[in-house]
Amino acid sequence: MRSAVGKLRYHASNGDVSIVDSKTGGQQGDPFEMLAYAASVHPVLGSILAKFQDDASAAAYADDLYLTGKLRAILPLLAHLNEVVPADTGMSFNLEKTRILVKDLLPADVHNTAKSLIESDDRLHTLRALVDRPEVFVADGIITVGVPLGTDAFVTAYVANKCQEISADIDKLDPLTDGFVHYQLVRFCQATRLQYLNAHIPKYDLTSYQQAQVDCKITDAILKKGTSQQSEQWSAQDKAWMRMRLQDSHAEGGFGITPNALTRLSAFYSSTARFVQWGGQLGDVAQSTFFPSTDLTDPATWHAPTLTRLRDIHTLLLSTYQCQHAPAPASPAPSQPAPPPSSQPSASPPTGVLVLAQLHQLASNAQPSSAVQIVTSLPTQRRLTRQLVQHHPPFITLRSLHLQNRPGEQQKLQTAQKYRAVADDSALRGEMQILEPQAQDAEPRNLFYSPLSFLAQITSHSQPWPLDLWQTFISTSLGAPVPILVHHPRTLCACRKHNLGNQPDHVQCCPSVGATTQAHDWAITQLQPLFRSLGHAVRVQTAVTASKGNQRGDVEIKDYLRHNGVDRTLVFDFSMAHDRWGATDEPSKNGQLCYPHDLNRTVREAAQKKVKKYQGTYANDHGISFLPAIASTTGRLDADFLRLLFWHAHRESEEFSRLTGQLAQPNPDAVHSKRAAFFNSLKSKIGHIVAKASAMRVNLNLSPAIPSPPRPRPNTSHAPLLYALNLSHHVLPPQGA
Numbered sequence: 001m002r003s004a005v006g007k008l009r010y011h012a013s014n015g016d017v018s019i020v021d022s023k024t025g026g027q028q029g030d031p032f033e034m035l036a037y038a039a040s041v042h043p044v045l046g047s048i049l050a051k052f053q054d055d056a057s058a059a060a061y062a063d064d065l066y067l068t069g070k071l072r073a074i075l076p077l078l079a080h081l082n083e084v085v086p087a088d089t090g091m092s093f094n095l096e097k098t099r100i101l102v103k104d105l106l107p108a109d110v111h112n113t114a115k116s117l118i119e120s121d122d123r124l125h126t127l128r129a130l131v132d133r134p135e136v137f138v139a140d141g142i143i144t145v146g147v148p149l150g151t152d153a154f155v156t157a158y159v160a161n162k163c164q165e166i167s168a169d170i171d172k173l174d175p176l177t178d179g180f181v182h183y184q185l186v187r188f189c190q191a192t193r194l195q196y197l198n199a200h201i202p203k204y205d206l207t208s209y210q211q212a213q214v215d216c217k218i219t220d221a222i223l224k225k226g227t228s229q230q231s232e233q234w235s236a237q238d239k240a241w242m243r244m245r246l247q248d249s250h251a252e253g254g255f256g257i258t259p260n261a262l263t264r265l266s267a268f269y270s271s272t273a274r275f276v277q278w279g280g281q282l283g284d285v286a287q288s289t290f291f292p293s294t295d296l297t298d299p300a301t302w303h304a305p306t307l308t309r310l311r312d313i314h315t316l317l318l319s320t321y322q323c324q325h326a327p328a329p330a331s332p333a334p335s336q337p338a339p340p341p342s343s344q345p346s347a348s349p350p351t352g353v354l355v356l357a358q359l360h361q362l363a364s365n366a367q368p369s370s371a372v373q374i375v376t377s378l379p380t381q382r383r384l385t386r387q388l389v390q391h392h393p394p395f396i397t398l399r400s401l402h403l404q405n406r407p408g409e410q411q412k413l414q415t416a417q418k419y420r421a422v423a424d425d426s427a428l429r430g431e432m433q434i435l436e437p438q439a440q441d442a443e444p445r446n447l448f449y450s451p452l453s454f455l456a457q458i459t460s461h462s463q464p465w466p467l468d469l470w471q472t473f474i475s476t477s478l479g480a481p482v483p484i485l486v487h488h489p490r491t492l493c494a495c496r497k498h499n500l501g502n503q504p505d506h507v508q509c510c511p512s513v514g515a516t517t518q519a520h521d522w523a524i525t526q527l528q529p530l531f532r533s534l535g536h537a538v539r540v541q542t543a544v545t546a547s548k549g550n551q552r553g554d555v556e557i558k559d560y561l562r563h564n565g566v567d568r569t570l571v572f573d574f575s576m577a578h579d580r581w582g583a584t585d586e587p588s589k590n591g592q593l594c595y596p597h598d599l600n601r602t603v604r605e606a607a608q609k610k611v612k613k614y615q616g617t618y619a620n621d622h623g624i625s626f627l628p629a630i631a632s633t634t635g636r637l638d639a640d641f642l643r644l645l646f647w648h649a650h651r652e653s654e655e656f657s658r659l660t661g662q663l664a665q666p667n668p669d670a671v672h673s674k675r676a677a678f679f680n681s682l683k684s685k686i687g688h689i690v691a692k693a694s695a696m697r698v699n700l701n702l703s704p705a706i707p708s709p710p711r712p713r714p715n716t717s718h719a720p721l722l723y724a725l726n727l728s729h730h731v732l733p734p735q736g737a
């Protein structure tokens with residue numbers, strides 16, 4: 001086996017670097033080590049097994065080896081492997097982990113037979129450890145590559161045990177005091193743990209009860225942390241609604257923690273359908289080994305549990321989850337006109353239809369034409385999960401349930417927004433026009449934004465979220481009373497006219513509240529570095545050119561735009577608007593939505609006010625473009641703010657290509673996917689800043705510890721900044737950068 005001596009550096013959270021010497025063996029976590037391992041060890045196994053091929057067969061996956069055959073053949077084979085493999089590769093078998101699954105006999109009887117065989121044959125002496133332990137011989141099942149294979153009771157017990165482990169691990173996260181870190185660990189490290197098992201266990205009924213428990217455990221943990229235990233007093237119906245909020249997609253205003261009840265369908269479908277596709281490419285002999293008495297191109301012959309389960313899920317996807325078969329490929333009969341070419345499978349968002357290949361096509365060996373190629377391509381697990389969440393019947397029912405109350409309204413406020421990229425009244429009209437799709441019949445570009453989608457971004461330098469701030473974010477998003485306000489009852493506002501109450505509406509609206517300015521100024525310190533990635537000078541607050549007197553926007557980006565061949569500076573003003581009444585003299589109005597039938601109107605009106613205040617003066621007196629950057633306290637963005645992010649992402653992708661020398665051979669697809677990555681990253685950062693600033697506007701009134709702004713970066717070239725941004729898209733920077 002390979003051996004490598006090296007020094008591993010371990011960076012502790014306080015910045016200390018420790019050195020760990022590595023001596024032998026491969027590097028954990030390096031996917032190529034797995035290949036190197038298999039390439040060096042499997043040929044050795046193969047050459048040994050070739051000598052035993054009449055009596056035994058075997059399968060190996062990395063360092064997991066499975067042998068099957070009669071005991072009299074298996075024991076000498078195992079002894080031989082145990083001798084030769086260590087001699088050839090320097091590795092030894094772990095007999096402690098070896099299990100012998102017996103068929104049609106009692107484990108104790110087989111144990112006795114094995115014992116007498118081993119004791120009477122000197123060549124088997126290395127296996128003596130095996131018969132010392134009766135638990136080696138089992139009849140109910142074994143674990144193969146992490147998946148339980150055996151009786152129903154065995155599988156159920158294994159999954160139940162895993163579910164308990166996960167539940168215990170979720171409890172261990174409870175002491176965390178950063179709410180965002182807690183959320184991300186639960187969502188990405190715990191809620192996903194059953195997916196591998198679920199991709200391989202066909203009998204769902206065996207495990208659905210335990211899995212439902214895990215799904216509840218997960219949402220309970222998030223609700224407990226995010227509402228300061230208030231959720232324990234909610235009615236069953238309220239709780240069902242809140243669970244749906246947590247489990248629903250960001251586009252539907254959810255928190256994106258997909259339940260196992262849905263991911264297990266997509267996990268099983270994707271992996272098994274791919275397995276069938278793979279089977280279709282095998283020769284006849286191999287196919288009959290892996291799929292005995294089965295014709296993969298005829299689902300009526302599918303009787304193995306995995307295949308029947310695949311067929312069941314396929315039917316379910318068609319009947320309940322808005323999936324469809326592609327139209328049959330053009331018939332070769334000359335009399336029939338060919339049907340019009342089918343459109344792209346996933347390019348029909350209005351109806352939400354997802355096109356699936358027909359099951360009999362999965363393993364079809366026929367050389368597909370390009371039209372059929374589209375049809376037989378399988379959706380990714382991620383795409384399938386999105387489909388399942390979108391069309392899950394209980395979610396559809398719940399989404400329409402609470403329309404009239406605060407939790408229902410908060411959900412609507414946090415659903416996806418869609419804006420046309422080009423608009424006549426936009427400050428970036430010319431810029432957006434240049435970026436419109438060029439094709440003759442292309443639809444105008446739309447820009448999408450979901451207020452909670454920032455939760456999906458895992459970044460290395462995310463914002464700290466002290467627990468009380470996190471609780472304000474979660475509780476206001478859910479429409480629940482805000483813990484910090486509940487804990488300070490009858491606190492009088494600075495205006496001396498109103499108590500703060502349990503909901504954030506008054507503090508979010510009252511002009512006397514000082515926290516609003518503090519939160520705003522904090523947000524500006526966060527926005528400034530985002531716009532430095534192109535090398536423009538970015539000034540903020542009092543350093544910004546005044547429009548007149550003391551009036552000025554918040555952020556000035558020097559020579560950011562180009563109009564008629566001349567560089568032009570952009571000033572934008574960031575502000576937040578509340579979607580509800582909170583400081584009117586009509587008490588009955590307070591807490592009501594300002595515009596229940598036009599949810600974007602709050603941010604649109606705030607933007608229009610800013611335009612009126614600044615745009616003319618900046619343009620006429622200073623030759624500067626002005627843009628309003630408006631967000632609502634629920635995270636909705638005004639159109640021009642989103643356009644600014646898209647424009648900036650476009651510029652970042654161009655600049656990145658220029659710096660890395662990729663512009664020499666422009667590849668539109670690469671540029672566009674790069675732009676999408678920069679755009680998503682910017683949207684996440686803005687979403688994060690807005691969510692936090694909104695919560696700060698509430699909390700700073702009661703716990704005035706203002707988070708310290710980050711230390712300013714040393715003034716260097718923008719290129720390292722751009723490379724660092726790119727790193728967060730999980731793409732490596734160019735050599736020598």
Ligand SMILES: [Zn+2]
Binds near residue numbers: 496511513
């Ligand atoms: Zn007030």
